[in-house]
Amino acid sequence: MVHSANCSTVPPSVPSDAGVAGAGVLLSFIITNFLALSLSAYLILRNLRSPLLSPIPRKLLLSFSDQQLLTGLGIQSVGLAKMNTMVPYHFFIIWMLSLLATATHLATLLALVQDFKRDWVLRWLRQLLMLVSMSLSVVMGVFVLKSVLHNLPPTLPIACVWDVPASKGSTSNAGLSIAGTIAVMAASAILFIISTWYLHNRNNQKWLKSIQVVGLILLAVMGVGAAVRVVLLSQAFGTPNLRLSDEGEKVWSFGQLLPLLLLLLPVVSSIELWRGEIRVGREAEEEEDRIPLTGKIGSEEFKPKDFQPLPLFGGYGK
Template sequence: MFGSANCTQAPSEAKTDAGVAGAGVLLSFIITNGLALLLSAYIIILNLRKSSEAKIVRKLLLSFSDQQIITGIGIQSIGLAKMETMIPYHFFIVWMLSLLSTSTHLATLLALVNDFKRDWVLRWLRQFLMFINLILSSVFGIFVLKSVMKNLAPALPIGCVWTLPSKNTPSNAGISIAGTIAVIAGNCIVFALCTWYLHNRNNQKWLKIIQVAGMLVLIATGIGATIRVILLSQAFGTPSVPLEDTGEKDWSFGQLLPLLLLLLPLISAIEIFRGEMKVPHSTVDDEHTPLFNGELEDKPDGQVRTSFQPNPLWGSQSNLFRK
């Protein structure tokens, strides 16, 4: 499987990869994560104040989230496809960027959970993307864990962890191993909690507490991953492996493009604002708000309105398996 990877002799210097660790690529992930966390916190604060004047902000946040989760899945897929040539330094940076991506779309889930519950297609699409991201992130964590346990030479491809025999584990590897296992386990736990949060029909009682606590955790995760990326990357810090050149610091069109793409959600938000200035404000977070056809009518037999649209193939508003 890894026959084409040269695992016999580690070069003295490794090649740079601006497509993974270039300044523009890193900044695009960091800026998107920061904006998404700020917008999510703003929406949650509005909800706590019983205000819902955030239609444009919601659409802007959703655009950043969709862009980030697709980009995160894409960069992880590319990392796995290049495991025979990608060194652990770049592999770890991709893993940190995937954590920023995860932090972004989970913050969006906390803030816009009622928007996803309104439409079963959006809800299950979000669930599917979260599952793909979890699988890829867990695989990355296993590779990083194996590289630490085998004390892989920093200039060898990450794919060599499956062919090389184990070496003496460094004395400080315990912290790295514990941290890697904690991140993998944390991702699995967060995925389970987010699945419950996304599909639970009656979480209004705990909604505010979950949103505030979750945002604090995601802000800490985003800050931690950002610090690691800045300190470890050649573009902003000191890499852990000697590199042949300074290509990851150079600004080219390939580095400017990810930053220019950040303008698209802003332009869309301006267009939406100009087109919907006279539209009544959104009240999707208000309790018992009519959200789809049929809820404007009074429910027979004293049934309570709900903002959860069931999957038309199975499940009802009160039961997941009964139509």
């Protein structure tokens, strides 16, 4: 494989990378995941009893999800673009952060699936982003798996897995690491298939509520597992598995504060929306907000316009 990675010399240490594993970056992903899962749980459990009229929690959740999804795609792209210089430690942290992003946007899909179904643009945009995210995650998982199989020295770039022969020695938890990596890759593909079906499913059976509850629990476990792994492995909060030449990932610079400050944007937007509702009223939105994700509205069956087909197929779905 042709690349510019230096695989001939194993350095004793490597510099830190606060842009990938800094305290602010890690906390922004973890906090966003926690808030999104909490809002998703609130919306799903609230909808089990009766539809929520206010659009604020839904739009707040959507804002957190979009922010997490785009930053997750961005950091994965950076990791793959820098694989000739990035060591497995930072590469693995990026992979864990991408799992946090995946758990966030899938939890949002569970709670707001009806919003995506009503608009084909939102539905297929979400489908495209899910496909890109899953593809990048699987590619990164292949690198992580190969680095474990080859017992790659932790200070060599991750791209060296294709050039450095497998080492005879192995760590005590190599088997567990291999099994866990394969399981995560398989879970990413399975979740993508299930979420694709869920997103495009046109039926609104009551058993979809059970899928929402079970799916949310599984995504919460996935998010907690990835967050714990990141915290324990990172220099910012735990103990890394290699020697770093500095402690830059512990330093709170503006670059670390910025991701946390950006978390306030959805909150500010929600306050503005709430104030607008108070002053203007929301009669125009009230009818749409009364539509639940599943079931009935009072004595009326849940019908009509819960699924907007592609314009290409004008008669489809009528």
